[in-house]
Amino acid sequence: MATLAVTGHMDLTEGSVPLVRAALRELLQAHREGLVGVSCIAAGSDSLFAEAVVEAGGRLVVVIPSEDYRAAKVKPDHAVVFDRLVASAAEVLVIPHATANREAYETANKMLLERADRLVAVWNGEPPSGKGGGTADVVIEAREAGIPVDVVWPAGAARRA
Secondary structure, eight states, rough: OOOEEEEEEEEEEHHHHHHHHHHHHHHHHHHHHOEEEEEOOOOOHHHHHHHHHHHHHHHEEEESTHHHHHHHOOOOOHHHHHHHHHHSSOOOOOSSSOOSSSHHHHHHHHHHHHHHHHHEEEEOOOHHHSSSSHHHHHHHHHHTOOOOOOEEEOTTOOOOO
């Protein structure tokens, strides 16, 4: 049994979505037996990973960064996917932060790493922005904690400008 957590870019280009989806499906094939996926189900990489976990028959654990996250941060174009993934989850953990902010995201990222045997990073390899809580920051934290990191960034993937 393997517990894989995800971190990744939210701002994938439209053309990147099928590339990343296919790469995630391929990666999860090696972990199908007893697969547990942990995700914050944000738009982009997190949700693509969560969908792939569910499709593979895995157990989805959703980490929601704050009590107001759904109302404050989930955009209308992502709401249907977000709600479907929450409904599909075997477990939903809501971080006890009243508002979605950098501290809430960093706490959620720590929870992801605490539960992870491996980290899947949908990441273009760029260094941290300096704001904290981003994909590169989580990769660094995982590596410092000795958690293996599988980087997923297929040829042709890109972020929106």
